Amino acid sequence: MSGKPRLTYFNGRGRMEPVRWLLAVADVEFEEVFLETKEQYEKLIKDGVLMFQQVPLVEIDGMKMVQTRAILSYIAGKYNLYGKDLKERALIDMYVEGITDLMQMILMFPFSPPEAKEKNLDSIKDRATNRYFPVFEKVLKQHGQDFLVGNKFSWADVQLIEAILAVEEKVPAVLSGFPQLQAFKKRISNMPTVKKFLQPGSARKPPPDERYTENVLKVLMT
Amino acid sequence: MSGKPKLHYFNGRGRMESIRWLLAAAGVEFEECFLETKDDLTKLQKDGSLLFQQVPMVEIDGMKMVQTRAIGNYISAKYNLYGKDLKERALIDMYVEGIIDLNELLMSHTFQPADKKEQHFATLVDKATNRYFPVFEKVLKDHGQDFLVGNRFSRADVQLLETLLMAEECKPDILAKFPLLQSFKARISNVPTIKKFLQPGSQRKPPIQEKDIPRVMKIFH
Numbered sequence: 001m002s003g004k005p006r007l008t009y010f011n012g013r014g015r016m017e018p019v020r021w022l023l024a025v026a027d028v029e030f031e032e033v034f035l036e037t038k039e040q041y042e043k044l045i046k047d048g049v050l051m052f053q054q055v056p057l058v059e060i061d062g063m064k065m066v067q068t069r070a071i072l073s074y075i076a077g078k079y080n081l082y083g084k085d086l087k088e089r090a091l092i093d094m095y096v097e098g099i100t101d102l103m104q105m106i107l108m109f110p111f112s113p114p115e116a117k118e119k120n121l122d123s124i125k126d127r128a129t130n131r132y133f134p135v136f137e138k139v140l141k142q143h144g145q146d147f148l149v150g151n152k153f154s155w156a157d158v159q160l161i162e163a164i165l166a167v168e169e170k171v172p173a174v175l176s177g178f179p180q181l182q183a184f185k186k187r188i189s190n191m192p193t194v195k196k197f198l199q200p201g202s203a204r205k206p207p208p209d210e211r212y213t214e215n216v217l218k219v220l221m222t
Numbered sequence: 223m224s225g226k227p228k229l230h231y232f233n234g235r236g237r238m239e240s241i242r243w244l245l246a247a248a249g250v251e252f253e254e255c256f257l258e259t260k261d262d263l264t265k266l267q268k269d270g271s272l273l274f275q276q277v278p279m280v281e282i283d284g285m286k287m288v289q290t291r292a293i294g295n296y297i298s299a300k301y302n303l304y305g306k307d308l309k310e311r312a313l314i315d316m317y318v319e320g321i322i323d324l325n326e327l328l329m330s331h332t333f334q335p336a337d338k339k340e341q342h343f344a345t346l347v348d349k350a351t352n353r354y355f356p357v358f359e360k361v362l363k364d365h366g367q368d369f370l371v372g373n374r375f376s377r378a379d380v381q382l383l384e385t386l387l388m389a390e391e392c393k394p395d396i397l398a399k400f401p402l403l404q405s406f407k408a409r410i411s412n413v414p415t416i417k418k419f420l421q422p423g424s425q426r427k428p429p430i431q432e433k434d435i436p437r438v439m440k441i442f443h
Contacts, residue, residue, distance in 0.1 A: 052320045052353055063312060069291065070315035077308050086299055090285060093292035098274045131274055 005030040005060040008044070010219065012212040013205045014107065015068045016056045020204065021162050022072055022155065024197040026079035032203065041219050072096075076155040088150045095136070095148055095156040099163045102132045106166050110208040111216075125171045128163075133178050136160055140180040146187060153191070161188045169207055227252040227282040230266065232441055234434070235329070235427045237290045238278045240322075240381060242426065244294060246419035247380045248301035254425065260441050294318075298377040310372045317358070317370060317378040321385050324354045328388045332430055347396065350389050355400050358382060362402040368409060375413065383410045391429055 005023060009016035011034040023030050035041055035055065045053050051066045058065045061078075065071045076082040076092075083089045105124050112120050139148055148156040164185050167174050175182050188194055197204055227245060231238040233256040245252050257263050257277065267275050273288045280287045283300075287293045298304040298314075305311045327346050334342045361370055370378040386407050389396045397404050410416055419426055430438065 051316060051357055052323070061309070063309070065312060065316065067316050067319035070312060070319050073315055074308060074312045077311070086296065087283070087285070089299070090287060090292060090296045093295050094273060094287065094289050097289035097292050101274070135273060 004028075005058055006033060007031070008033045008035065008057040008059075009055050010035050010212065010216050011205070012208050012215070014056075014208070014216070017205060018068065018103070018159060018162060019056060019058060019071055019075070021158050021197065022075045022079075022081070024203060025158050025191075025193045026075065026081060027193045028075075028079065030203070035219050036215065038219050069100075072155065081153065081155045081158070083150055083154055084152070088154075091149045092154050092156045095139075096159045098132055098135065099156075099159045102127055103159075103163055103166065106163075106170070109170075110213045121170060124167065125174065128167045128171065128174055129177070132163075133174070133181060136184075137178045137180045140184055157184075157188055158194075161185060161194065166207075226250075227280055229254045230257065230271075230279040230281075231277050232257045232438055233427070234430050234438065236278075236430075236438075239427060240325070240384060241278060241280060241290065241293055241297065243380050243384045243419065244297045244301075244303065244377060246425065247375075247413070247415050248297065248303060249415045250297075250301065252425070257441055263441055291322075294377070303375070303377040303380065305372055305376055306374075310376075313371045314376055314378045317361075318381050320354055320357065321378075321381045324350060325381075325385050325388065328385065328392060331392060332432060333435065343392070347393055350396060351399065355397070355403060358406075359400045359402050362406060379406075379410050380416070383407060383416065388429075 005028065007016060007019060007030055009032070020030075035044075041055075044050050044055075044057070049064055050057055051064070054066060056066065056068055056071065058071045060071075060074070065074060073082070083092050102124075105120070105127065109117070109120055109124065136148065143151075145151045147153050148160065161184075164175065164181060175185065189198060196202060227250065229238060229241065229252055231254070233254075242252075257266075263277070266272050266277070266279070271286050272279055273286070276288060278288065278290055278293065280293050282293075282296070287296060295304075305314050327349060331339070331342055331346060358370065365373075367373045369375050370382065383406075386397065386403060397407070411420060418424060
């Protein structure tokens with residue numbers, strides 16, 4: 001046993017990508033097992049390894065953790081990315097949950113039917129530009145600090161940079177009205193562990209393509 | 223200013239109910255401000271009171287908290303319902319997240335269009351009895367303790383009881399094959415703060431009725 005956390009998921013972003021981000025940014029090496037067949041998935045279920053018969057699964061510190069938020073909270077807590085007290089934690093949680101709502105739209109996008117795709121893309125653009133990005137632009141403007149919460153790098157910063165890059169892949173000019181977020185993106189991207197994760201050859205996964213969506217549907221559909 | 227937490231939502235369960243349960247379980251008195259019309263929501267949005275333009279919103283300890291999970295996390299930690307360390311917290315989080323998934327299924331049942339209701343009901347019963355309940359039945363069986371985590375009352379117990387009761391509202395005999403969940407339900411229902419919350423006149427909300435759905439939808443759409 002290597003002692004490194006072991007991630008079990010499809011070979012793509014999906015719900016596991018925020019976990020990869022958080023571990024990478026905390027400078028924690030991890031291993032990955034990719035689900036490629038239904039048989040693999042059924043074996044995991046039969047072995048009793050998946051508490052609610054679902055992935056993501058992260059084996060870490062003797063636990064077989066499931067449920068993305070539980071996993072992320074644990075990692076953030078363990079690696080000091082969760083603020084210094086209950087109130088900072090509350091702020092981080094609020095920011096992360098808002099960003100997660102936006103990321104959920106991106107997550108589901110590849111699985112939407114072709115006729116709905118244009119409308120869904122417009123929704124993503126609208127929500128990012130009118131609901132979510134203005135909040136973080138304002139937070140950064142008001143305190144003038146480098147990081148979202150407590151003048152210290154946290155889970156909220158990691159989640160935000162991931163979301164910014166993901167939205168930009170779909171809406172390239174999305175940050176044009178957000179100078180603080182542009183500077184934030186540059187600043188966080190230059191942090192050593194983030195920079196490393198953004199380079200080719202890292203564990204970061206590419207945007208979902210047809211091969212990815214087909215694989216997911218093949219493995220999960222009964 | 224009363225110092226009590228103040229909850230902003232419509233007069234019904236929705237996404238605020240689990241917060242009401244947690245506060246009640248912790249013995250914390252709270253006030254409620256009900257949204258009745260779209261204008262009520264718009265006013266809160268224009269005030270800048272809603273970080274992401276959405277409710278639930280809970281005014282607590284000088285913060286205007288939004289996002290159900292963030293609020294639940296804060297209350298749980300503040301009132302010692304979140305385990306004693308990171309690992310107990312991790313277990314509680316896993317259980318609660320699973321319970322929330324089941325909760326969403328249960329809550330969405332009333333909102334299903336007529337032609338989808340039967341199929342949805344079948345899915346709901348299948349998931350409850352094959353995916354979720356067995357997990358908690360086994361947890362209780364394996365450790366033989368009164369509470370889900372760390373031999374101590376926690377958020378996980380509160381949220382599980384809430385969901386068990388909601389599931390029974392959907393299908394009264396849904397716990398038939400789960401003896402430990404039945405005794406869990408009886409036991410946790412008797413925790414003094416919970417017992418009080420389960421009595422008529424508490425701030426617990428009834429299930430939404432189909433006739434009320436158009437009125438609620440008007441507030442949010």
